[in-house]
Amino acid sequence: MHIDLLRSGDKSLPRQISETIAQRITSGLLQPGTRLPSVRGLSSSLKVSQVTVSKAYADLEQRGHILCSQGKGCYVAERDRSRQGPEARWQDGYDDYLPRAQLWRNFDYSEVDYPFHLASIHSSLLPLGPIGTTMAALVKEQPELMATYGNFQGDPELREVMRRHLQSRGIQLGASDLMITSGAQQGIDLVARTFVGPGDTVYLEAPSYTGAIDVFAGRGAEMIFVPMDGEGMRVDRLTAMCDRRPPKLIYTNPTFQNPSGVTMSMPRRQRLLELARSYRCLIVEDDPFSDLYFHQPPPASIKSLDTAGHVVYMKSFSKVLAPGCRIACVAAEGNILSRLIAAKSASDLGSPLLTQRAVLPFIERQYDEYAAKLRSALRARQEAAARLLKQNAPAGVTWQLPEGGLNLWLQLPESPGIEQLHALAEQEGISFLPGDVCYAGDIPSRHIRLSYSQLTQEGMERGLRRFLLLLERHLRS
Secondary structure (H helix, E strand, O other): OOOOOOOOOOOOHHHHHHHHHHHHHHOOOOOOOOEOOOHHHHHHHHOOOHHHHHHHHHHHHHOOOEEEEOOOEEEEOOOOOOOOOHHHHHHHHOOOOOOOOHHHHHOOOOOOOEEOOOOOOOHHHOOHHHHHHHHHHHHHHOHHHHHOOOOOOOOHHHHHHHHHHHHOOOOOOOHHHEEEEOHHHHHHHHHHHHHOOOOOEEEEEEOOOHHHHHHHHHOOOEEEEEEEEOOEEOHHHHHHHHHHOOOOEEEEOOOOOOOOOOOOOHHHHHHHHHHHHHHOOEEEEEOOOOOOEOOOOOOOOOHHHOOOOOEEEEEEOOOOOOHHHOOEEEEOOHHHHHHHHHHHHHHHOOOOHHHHHHHHHHHHHOHHHHHHHHHHHHHHHHHHHHHHHHHHOOOOOEEOOOOEOOEEEEEOOOOOOHHHHHHHHHHOOEEOEEHHHHOOOOOOOOEEEEEOOOOOHHHHHHHHHHHHHHHHHHHHO
8 A cells, every 4th residue: 555654744654644544445445344454564565663553543443444353454444335346355455546536436426316516517507509519510520620639738729719718807818828628627637747746735725625635635745724714715824834834836716615615805816926926836726616706706816916927727617618528728827838738748648629629619709698697597596595594404504605606615513423414315315515525634524515506496495405404303313
């Protein structure tokens, strides 16, 4: 079992080992019943003492992740998930370098009737018809597109359309400063594999986007989570943290943040950019939701303030147009962008040309009008969800309504037993995102994320009523 250990870090070695194994267990990389390496074997492979491994295993057993038996070894404890068949047991000892995979696990609820865990938009609200018509025409009239490798940086025509789109939002860059990626998730991965290595310090909001945490964990980064308030990331706290551990990279989702829904104020955005300048580090600004505001447009992006190339900006179009097309735009300058293009070429030889051409005319001619209608529909869903919460939420459950985006972030009372609630909800055909997956390490959370956008409005209201009844019963018991 491979585990990247930071021997000069603030966290003890037993804690690092136990947290990494716990994350592998909770994200499904280690199945129930899997035998863990022996204390002697793991201490030898990690080059630590047997006492260190014994402490880690004791911590895992105390928290209910594993069961240890004298003479038989330690095994992953059984959970309420499907069990791995005996025919796959030979794979248990096949080492990997994945410290966690919560994003994969959190998408694995295709059977539920009310998928509140997915921060996505119901297909009836998406422009699948126009994009599908364009794609069908391209396949018929230009079939050679399917036999052509796209430009590693992205289709030049689409990059020009993206340039104009970003310019209308205050980001003054050329088409040569943009790269098309297969969703923002790939963009985050390319930045991490290019600029982040084992032990590098990455700062994130607390809580943060699960997919980004997975990526940085996979690079062996030392992730430090910065508290938030109503104005977003506490830059004052971040400044004090940076004095102790200078940042290699700061990841932020500043507008209708996923999962909390909080929007970073303009003064905080300015101070965050000043901090990046002083430490000569990168900011990754992940921006999937800024067009989904319900009242007033959000503050200008951090990238629009950037004059020295400290910000790598990512604008996803997948969520708001067609998730299956996997289209996002990454904006960066100079040698930063050149290295990201090189990383992308090694990753996938360029995003598919067909899907780039399929979304191009819609973004160019119809996007702004469509976005206005989408905002109206999502606002109606959020208002309906807010009414139901106000009427039916159990005592002690609190929330703040974001000014846009797709999610509600609920805080439950003390000791809510979220793991048991999650299992009960699955039995009722309901899913939600537990808040603990939005942190690194085995950190307990009293929060859950509910998305009101993945269902029809009627389906959302019906499912939310059922969930709130279930939550009332659970908290009462």
